[in-house]
Amino acid sequence: MTHLFIFETTGCGLSWFTYNIFDLIVPTNGLDLFPTRNCCTDLRCKLSLFAGMGNSNSCSNNLGIPPAKGPNGVGCSDFMMDHTEKGTFFRLYYPCVAYEDAEKPDWIPSKEYFYGLADFMNINRGLSEHIFNYLFGSFKIPAAMNAPYKQNGKCPVVVFSHGLGAFRTLYSAICSELASQGFIVAAVEHRDESAAATFFYHGKTEEPEEKEEASEAPENLVEEWMYYRSLKPGESEFPLRNKQVKQRADECIKALDILIQINSGKKMENVLGTEFDWMTLANSMDLCRIAVMGHSFGGATVIEALGKEVNFKCGIALDAWMLPLDEEIYVRVKQPIFFINSEKFQWAGNIMHMRKLVPPDSSSTQRKMVTIKGTVHQSFPDFTFLTGNWIGKILKLKGEIDPQVAIDLCNKASLAFLQRHLGMDKDFNQWDRLIEGKDDNLIPGTNVAEIP
Numbered sequence: 236m237t238h239l240f241i242f243e244t245t246g247c248g249l250s251w252f253t254y255n256i257f258d259l260i261v262p263t264n265g266l267d268l269f270p271t272r273n274c275c276t277d278l279r280c281k282l283s284l285f286a287g288m289g290n291s292n293s294c295s296n297n298l299g300i301p302p303a304k305g306p307n308g309v310g311c312s313d314f315m316m317d318h319t320e321k322g323t324f325f326r327l328y329y330p331c332v333a334y335e336d337a338e339k340p341d342w343i344p345s346k347e348y349f350y351g352l353a354d355f356m357n358i359n360r361g362l363s364e365h366i367f368n369y370l371f372g373s374f375k376i377p378a379a380m381n382a383p384y385k386q387n388g389k390c391p392v393v394v395f396s397h398g399l400g401a402f403r404t405l406y407s408a409i410c411s412e413l414a415s416q417g418f419i420v421a422a423v424e425h426r427d428e429s430a431a432a433t434f435f436y437h438g439k440t441e442e443p444e445e446k447e448e449a450s451e452a453p454e455n456l457v458e459e460w461m462y463y464r465s466l467k468p469g470e471s472e473f474p475l476r477n478k479q480v481k482q483r484a485d486e487c488i489k490a491l492d493i494l495i496q497i498n499s500g501k502k503m504e505n506v507l508g509t510e511f512d513w514m515t516l517a518n519s520m521d522l523c524r525i526a527v528m529g530h531s532f533g534g535a536t537v538i539e540a541l542g543k544e545v546n547f548k549c550g551i552a553l554d555a556w557m558l559p560l561d562e563e564i565y566v567r568v569k570q571p572i573f574f575i576n577s578e579k580f581q582w583a584g585n586i587m588h589m590r591k592l593v594p595p596d597s598s599s600t601q602r603k604m605v606t607i608k609g610t611v612h613q614s615f616p617d618f619t620f621l622t623g624n625w626i627g628k629i630l631k632l633k634g635e636i637d638p639q640v641a642i643d644l645c646n647k648a649s650l651a652f653l654q655r656h657l658g659m660d661k662d663f664n665q666w667d668r669l670i671e672g673k674d675d676n677l678i679p680g681t682n683v684a685e686i687p
Contacts (some may be wrong), residue, residue: 307415307416377407542567549572
């Protein structure tokens with residue numbers, strides 16, 4: 236039997252499992268589905284219908300990551316400091332000088348990320364590459380690649396941490412919106428083996444542990460890929476995830492350290508050699524106004540990072556997965572924190588850990604929790620915008636609420652919280668009521684029946 240992947244929500248940022256309904260798309264006649272390594276016309280038609288199910292016109296171009304709504308154009312560029320696996324890798328989103336015909340980057344940067352997603356789902360790489368590429372390969376991020384930075388005062392800074400099985404590009408709707416509102420955002424790609432895939436380099440004289448098909452690499456360096464590490468049979472989850480969350484927090488702090496050096500005007504070597512002029516970011520950042528933000532495993536990373544780095548003045552945890560955290564971190568977190576949860580993902584035990592930071596009877600303005608009605612765990616990554624309504628719900632990429640309404644609530648509540656706790660002179664306080672859960676689509680606190 237051939238399998239179709241279904242995106243499923245567990246205690247992971249972006250987790251998946253296989254399910255026996257691929258016959259909806261591909262007949263299981265035992266033949267090679269891709270004898271020429273290209274999708275047949277019949278398969279393309281079926282995949283097109285499959286992806287667009289629930290739209291009024293499945294052949295339309297209505298699917299896509301929504302453009303940012305702020306007053307600034309959005310640029311992005313990739314930065315890698317230190318070519319080894321111990322180095323730092325992030326995508327930077329920033330206010331940019333808008334111009335026509337700007338190049339927009341692919342949402343999935345290369346086929347190796349498809350391989351990583353397939354490994355994460357424990358399905359065949361060759362088959363899944365064609366399916367992923369057809370369904371998602373044409374989507375672009377709503378930002379101008381390597382566009383010039385827009386000089387307009389000092390920008391507050393956000394460091395963003397992705398979920399389990401994700402990578403630096405999958406939260407572009409959130410990161411682009413923040414950049415359009417005047418933030419500089421570093422979306423870290425973690426190298427703790429929690430990302431679906433990531434890469435680094437080794438010198439040509441070194442012998443890699445496992446050779447991968449090479450892509451364009453800097454001179455005298457060879458590209459090497461790191462893929463998601465599954466739990467081994469009989470392995471306890473907490474020790475691995477606790478080790479990973481500590482590394483993730485360190486990687487967020489390293490990214491911030493690099494931004495601080497760039498802001499000082501120090502010339503930093505970008506291993507990737509992008510066209511963006513990083514020197515234009517000198518004196519561009521307001522280093523008194525820095526926050527950390529993340530989804531699921533990235534939400535746990537937010538808490539770990541707050542406990543380690545006082546330069547993070549506040550944190551926003553989107554549908555946080557609390558299992559990776561040990562008990563000692565809770566007493567170390569002193570900064571304001573905002574939990575924005577989905578309605579369908581959370582459970583009593585997870586909320587119980589959040590309550591160590593946001594007590595249910597607290598009237599504090601610094602610790603808040605809200606739940607967005609009709610949302611699922613995948614209402615925060617970009618996948619929610621890239622399938623039709625019906626199939627999106629089957630794959631649990633969409634909830635009952637319009638994805639655009641949900642992400643707008645998330646972004647506006649986040650902006651209001653950031654203004655409040657970073658002391659910004661903006662108009663984001665017009666959405667202060669959302670921090671309190673005052674909206675028809677919000678629940679103050681949680682919808683989950685809590686453990687007494």
